[in-house]
Amino acid sequence: MLWVLISCLESFVGTQGTCGTTSSRYFLELILQSIKCRYLPEADLCISCEDTSSFIDNLCQILLAIGARNTHDQTCVGLIFEQAERLCDGESLVLPLIIGLGASVNEKLNQLGNLHTPLLFTVLVTRLPWEKFNFGTFSFEPYVISVESYSRDQLARLLTSLLPSNASESRFNRFVDLLLTVCFPVCRNAGELIHLMNINWNAFNEPVNKGLVAADDEWGQWKLAQPYLKKSLSTLYLRHYGDSNLDSLSTKNAGRQNFLELPYLTRFLLIAAFMASHNPRSSDKKLLTKNSGRLSIRKKKQEKEVCKALSVGNSSTTGLSTTNSSANAISDLDPLANPKYRCLISLEIAKSIAQSVDFDLLSHLTENYNS
Numbered sequence: 001m002l003w004v005l006i007s008c009l010e011s012f013v014g015t016q017g018t019c020g021t022t023s024s025r026y027f028l029e030l031i032l033q034s035i036k037c038r039y040l041p042e043a044d045l046c047i048s049c050e051d052t053s054s055f056i057d058n059l060c061q062i063l064l065a066i067g068a069r070n071t072h073d074q075t076c077v078g079l080i081f082e083q084a085e086r087l088c089d090g091e092s093l094v095l096p097l098i099i100g101l102g103a104s105v106n107e108k109l110n111q112l113g114n115l116h117t118p119l120l121f122t123v124l125v126t127r128l129p130w131e132k133f134n135f136g137t138f139s140f141e142p143y144v145i146s147v148e149s150y151s152r153d154q155l156a157r158l159l160t161s162l163l164p165s166n167a168s169e170s171r172f173n174r175f176v177d178l179l180l181t182v183c184f185p186v187c188r189n190a191g192e193l194i195h196l197m198n199i200n201w202n203a204f205n206e207p208v209n210k211g212l213v214a215a216d217d218e219w220g221q222w223k224l225a226q227p228y229l230k231k232s233l234s235t236l237y238l239r240h241y242g243d244s245n246l247d248s249l250s251t252k253n254a255g256r257q258n259f260l261e262l263p264y265l266t267r268f269l270l271i272a273a274f275m276a277s278h279n280p281r282s283s284d285k286k287l288l289t290k291n292s293g294r295l296s297i298r299k300k301k302q303e304k305e306v307c308k309a310l311s312v313g314n315s316s317t318t319g320l321s322t323t324n325s326s327a328n329a330i331s332d333l334d335p336l337a338n339p340k341y342r343c344l345i346s347l348e349i350a351k352s353i354a355q356s357v358d359f360d361l362l363s364h365l366t367e368n369y370n371s
Helices: 022-039 052-069 084-089 093-098 103-112 152-160 169-183 190-209 218-234 264-279 282-286 306-317 320-329 347-356
Strands: 002-007 074-083 119-125
Touching: 002 022, 002 264, 022 052, 052 103, 074 084, 084 093, 084 119, 093 103, 093 119, 103 119, 152 169, 152 190, 169 190, 169 218, 190 218, 264 347
Parallel strands: 002 074, 074 119
Antiparallel strands: none
16 A cells, blocks of 8 residues: 655645635645655656646546556555645635545546556544534545544553664663653653654663663663753754754754744744733733824813712712622632743744744834843
8 A cells, every 4th residue: 555645734834824826736736746756756747737627637647657567456545634624724625625536536547447547545634523624515424533642551662662773672661661751741742752752862871871870770860861851841842953962863953053843833823922921911902903093082071060979989988898898709719810821932942933934023022132
């Protein structure tokens, strides 16, 4: 079975963060390009498509070229769409096209009467329930398979199966157990845990190789590796590479001093969280409301009769004791007394994220960071 992984997040986010009119064409051409580059890199096949019909025709030609190379068994080709909820951001016909793509392509391939006709199927990977996708425009309902989150034992078996070469199996199993002890309560993403394992294994293994701690000294190894594991938690999902001891993933990243690999929309979420954490609530209207012009509205002087003012003051004074007792009774339920949450990224990281999306962060902060 052959398969191709396609990221819907990168396909439907343009330079301005919105889906344009050409995003669907780009997405369809990306599917053809992904299949061709992986299995037919040297073939001269057309991957441009003007509409849905030309996309299906070109896809059939690519599948026939793949099937011609495998004349023994029938070939199955799977298109796996990661973060498939982004398909809803495209044009209205994109999602129904992907849902019924396997049936449409297989029907056309059968009409051609080729002996080596491959089978095509699509898989949508998402965290949303299928009810969020159903717009009533599908010819048939797909098979819905619910996948549960990994347990600690399953993650331990997965990580220990990635034993590095020339590594002690017992020591690596001990390292995986320590890694899950620190990271499992806050992160259960297998890809992120594998990344943390790769960047922290050297910090756990080098002291033993240098003779700083004995190979059977579990407490000594844990004491030396604990600072690096805790530091990884502060940069969880950030993919931050720098001059720290967490480097050496690859030599091509060694010269990059400050690099953050974040999804496009996540950068704006972090910028908004940083602004909300460092600006008072009173500045929201000043910073976030568009000023369409200068409006001058003067309030007219309002005169009240003396008797009316006295009656208002008397009623306020009379209910003062009742108001104070009520306020004391509900003080424990006051939502303002709840814990406050802050964005913990530093100013330098926030500035680098804002610079990557051409956003002037310092002009939107009320605190003076220029000094």
